[in-house]
Amino acid sequence: GQQVMQIPQYQHVQEGEDFTTYCNSSTTLSNIQWYKQRPGGHPVFLIQLVKSGEVKKQKRLTFQFGEAKKNSSLHITATQTTDVGTYFCARPSGGSYIPTFGRGTSLIVHP
Amino acid sequence: DTGVSQDPRHKITKRGQNVTFRCDPISEHNRLYWYRQTLGQGPEFLTYFQNEAQLEKSRLLSDRFSAERPKGSFSTLEIQRTEQGDSAMYLCASSSGGMWQFFGPGTRLTVL
Numbered sequence: 001g002q003q004v005m006q007i008p009q010y011q012h013v014q015e016g017e018d019f020t021t022y023c024n025s026s027t028t029l030s031n032i033q034w035y036k037q038r039p040g041g042h043p044v045f046l047i048q049l050v051k052s053g054e055v056k057k058q059k060r061l062t063f064q065f066g067e068a069k070k071n072s073s074l075h076i077t078a079t080q081t082t083d084v085g086t087y088f089c090a091r092p093s094g095g096s097y098i099p100t101f102g103r104g105t106s107l108i109v110h111p
Numbered sequence: 112d113t114g115v116s117q118d119p120r121h122k123i124t125k126r127g128q129n130v131t132f133r134c135d136p137i138s139e140h141n142r143l144y145w146y147r148q149t150l151g152q153g154p155e156f157l158t159y160f161q162n163e164a165q166l167e168k169s170r171l172l173s174d175r176f177s178a179e180r181p182k183g184s185f186s187t188l189e190i191q192r193t194e195q196g197d198s199a200m201y202l203c204a205s206s207s208g209g210m211w212q213f214f215g216p217g218t219r220l221t222v223l
Contacts, residue, residue, distance in 0.1 A: 033211055042202060042214040043154060088153050096167055098144065099212060101153030 004032075004091045006102035014110050019076045021105035023089035030092055032065060032072045033099055038085040043101075046074075046087075079109050113137060115215035117203050123221045124193055131189045132218045136205030143186050144212060145178055146202040147171075154202055154214075160186060193222045 005024045013019050023032065031050045035043040047056055049065035049072060056063045060083075062075045076083055086106045090099035116135045124130050136143050141162050146154035157176065159167045162183040175193075180186040190197055200219050204212035 042216050043204075043212075045211040045213065048211055090153075093156075094167060096159060096161075098156055098159055098167060100156060101146075103151070104153050 003100060004089050004102040006089060006105050008105055009103065010106045010108065012108045012110065013079050015081060016078050019079050019083070019107055021074050021087050021107075023072045023074075023102055025070050025091060028069045029072075030069075030097070033090045034063060034072075034074055035088045035090060035101075036085050037088065037104070041085075043088060076107075079107070081109050081111055083107060084109050115203055115205055115213050117201075117215040117218050119218055120216060121219050121221075123223065125223050126195060127192055129189065129191045130193055130220065131187055132201055132203075132220075134186045134188070134203030134215060136185070136203070137207075137213055138184070140205035140207050140213070141183070142206045142208070143180055144204045144206075145186070145188050146204065148200045148202055148217070149198075157188075190220075193220075195222045198222045 007022050011019055031048055033048045034046040036046055037043045047063050052069050053067045054065040060077045064073045074087055086104040088101050088104040090101045093100040118133045122130055143160045145157040147157055148154045156169050157172050158178050160180040163180050175191045178188045198221050200217045202217045203215045206212045
């Protein structure tokens with residue numbers, strides 16, 4: 001299935017700074033999912049976006065789905081050391097809509 | 112604990128040996144997925160079951176890999192004649208219908 005492109009691959013921030021990662025597709029998406037993987041851990045589901053232009057918030061995390069449903073972003077306000085990890089977006093692929101993951105953005109937060 | 116479990120958590124084997132991993136999904140989930148993840152990469156799809164039926168297999172899945180889900184509950188992934196390139200984290204995930212996935216802790220395979 002087609003991949004999604006995530007940028008940046010790595011991001012270093014000072015604790016308290018904001019962070020944004022972007023997920024881009026060349027084709028229209030029916031939905032987009034976001035997962036977080038802590039170092040040494042496994043991916044944990046964060047959210048699913050379905051509607052064009054949708055914005056969802058989870059505490060300091062804001063997720064956005066583009067109007068054309070070809071891109072999505074995750075923004076973290078005032079990062080904390082607990083935000084460290086790799087953030088993946090995943091698009092459905094194939095007839096069974098199997099999540100296909102991007103390469104992820106690794107967030108490193110310096111105290 | 113009612114999450115996805117995987118066994119073993121770590122496996123070290125010599126090249127050419129066969130290995131088998133087990134995944135126990137969340138009990139009410141009818142879908143089960145196997146992924147492989149290497150350092151710096153996202154999970155890479157291998158195969159997918161709906162109940163006991165294996166509905167999709169990645170083209171990446173060579174004929175040395177076989178997966179089963181005999182009773183629609185737990186699943187096994189076997190790799191025959193392991194190669195060093197098979198070294199990776201093997202992740203199992205389950206879901207209900209087409210919803211988001213719950214991942215297990217993974218089995219880390221090292222082929223010497």
